Amino acid sequence: MRRALVAVTTVLAVALAGTPASATVRPRAAPAPGGPGVGDSYYPDYGNGGYDVSHYDVRLRYWPDTDKLTGTTTILARATQDLSQFNLDFALAVTSVRVNGWQASFARQGAHELVVKPARPVNAGQQLTVVVQYADTPSAVKVNGFTSWVRTSDGALAVGEPEIAWWWFPSNDHPTDKATFDIAVLVPDGTQVVSNGVMPSQPVRELSGWSRWYWRSTKPMATYLAFMAIGQYEIRTDTSVSGQPVINAYSDNLGEFADAARASVERTSEVVDWESTVFGPYPFEARGGVVTPPASMGYALEDQTRPMYDGRFFRRGSNMYVVVHENAHQWFGDSVSVADWRNIWLNEGFASYAEWLWSEAQGEGTAQELFDYTYALYPPDDPFWQVKPGDPGAQDPFHAAVYDRGAMTLHQLRLAVGDDTFFSILREWTASHRYGNATIEQFQALAEKMSGKDLDALFTTWLFTPGRPNLGSPSTMAARAIPAQPKSWQKIEETHAALHH
Incomplete structure (x- = not known):
């Protein structure tokens, strides 16, 4: 064994002697903390850097009468850098954290950051198993003065956008880090639990008077899209x-x-x-x-x-x-998710235009009739036209303009490129970014590539320029009569009045 070691050492020495100075092996940099956020332009402290999650196993027990929640969430992830510590987004009280089986130290930082310091070094590329145990009363936990956890007369709802995970499982809470999920919830007999995906098994009696419900999501999912309804x-x-x-x-x-x-x-x-x-x-x-x-x-x-x-x-x-x-x-938001919350038009404008397409298919008003009516509904001096759907601002990303003017933008694109190309663009968009993330700029580039047209003026005018876009000369605009209300409008209006949450 000693002779073999000497031989290997000699070969290594010869190899290094012939290595150019520019290729000299340098000492490895010291591990660094993972970022406390992904740098989202609207919510820079959402998500975290230094690792990528592949799966969440969320195991909970919930008492509807008192709103007490206890849980153990196991996170499977991979380090993307050498880590001295990393963050999780979470607001509930934590009792313990383990990283790859070893007890880790942890501390609170900021409004919703849990800073975890592993007991052993974490190297880039290393697989991580992070186990977080916790117990709290979610409705009593406020972040920046609010909670997204909704308590009902018979249970609770874990639902919200852009944030909800903070109140029921620790996560890398940004749409750019999708993962699969197993969710198991123990509740009193006679209480139901509904969540995402499929039920791999029926509820199981686990304790006297208590049953556990199981849900599984096998496709990548953003953390804010994971939900739970108990009651x-x-x-x-x-x-x-x-x-x-x-x-x-x-x-x-x-x-x-x-x-x-x-x-x-x-x-x-x-x-x-x-x-x-x-x-x-x-x-x-x-x-x-x-x-x-x-x-x-x-x-x-x-x-x-x-x-x-x-x-x-x-x-x-x-x-x-x-x-x-x-x-x-x-399709638009869940499978193809925003790369940055500024791009929310890619979610809401497209879902709103789907309503127009359904109206057209049902004979309750064409998309053109809905465009004309929506355009006329907001006078030129209405503040509605001052919001840019392509960049509505972090204070009101769900403004009505993102929905209504957002749908109008897609109709203008449809008119500019023709029906065949327009619908081909939509299908190619959902196919090429399936289970991924994307930006408005990428959508414009795809539309230009597939249509062979320069669409910069269209997107700039309708998404990024305050003011009501002109549809003709001043005299033509003045002569435009307010069109009849499409049959579908009342239901669309009812829908949108509540959707601007």
Whole structure:
């Protein structure tokens, strides 16, 4: 053994002797802390640097009567640099953290940062298993004066955008770090738990008077799209024409809105099949929806595979437009997610235009009629026109202009390139960025490549320039009559009034 070692040492010495000075092996840099944020232009401290998550295993126990939540979240990740420490986004009280089986030290920093210092060095490329245990009362935990956790009369809702994970599992909380999920929740018998994806098994009695519910998401998912609804729900299951699980859930507290909610959400599979013909293949493993108690959320959200709707969306009867909107997000927002929250138009403008396309397909008003009506609805001096859909600002990223002017932008693109090219652009966009992230600039580049047109003036005018864009000469503009209200407008207006959350 000693002779072999000497031989290897000699060969190494000869090799180094012939190495050019420019290629001299230098000492490895000392490990550095992972970044406390990803540098998002609107929310720079959201997400973290230094690692990439592949999977979350979230195991919880919840007491509806007291809103107590205990949990163990196991995070599978890979270090992208040599790390001396790294951050997790989380607001609840933590009792312990382990990294690769070793107890790690941890400390609070800022409004929602958990700084973890591993007991052993972490090298770039190394696989990490991070186990965080915690216990708290989520509704009592405020970050910058608010909580996204919603307590209901029979349970709770973990739902929100752009942040919700802070109140129920530690994470790298930015859309650019997607992962798969296993979510298991122990609740009192007679309480239901609904979440994303599929149910790998039926609820299991784990303790006397307590049962555990299991959910699994097998496609990459942004952390804010992971949700949980706990309470009294009627759960309906079915299978789509393509063989996918269809799981819908309705709060027992919907009252007079119950039938209208079912008449809308039970058509989810039909909507997804139609949207698949427009946007390309459905990107996920299951479909469905959840209707929560009236006024519990106040909005709807495109949680991956299973959007959630406040019961009040159905107070005036069925509402297919909110179902179309939230399921369009499965392509635009969930599968193709924003690379930066400034790009929110890629989510909301596209989902809003999907409503116009549904109206057109149902004979309730063409996209052109909806464009004309929306354009005329806001006078030139309305503050609506001062918000730039392509950069609405961190204080109000869900402004009405992102939805309505956002949809108008896509209609102008459709007019500029023609129907065949326009719909080919949409399908190529969802295919080329499937399960990834993207920017407005990338969408413009794709539209220009596929159309062969210079579209810079169109995008600059409609997305980035304050003021109502001109559609003709001043005399032509003055002579434009306010068009008749399309049949679909009332439902679209009801939908958007609540969606600007």
